[in-house]
Amino acid sequence: MHNLDAVFVDVDDFCQTFFPAWAKHLISSDVKQRNKLSRL
Secondary structure: OHHHHHHHHHHHHHHHHHHHHHHHHHHHOOOOOOOOOOOO
8 A cells, every 4th residue: 555655645746846836837828718617
């Protein structure tokens, strides 16, 4: 179970860094994107 916790922490750290940088890139590239949650 300890390995699963380590993987979760690594993925969470990656997401905390990646998504803000990705959002900044989308805004600066003038590409219009929908920012809605998907629903069934």
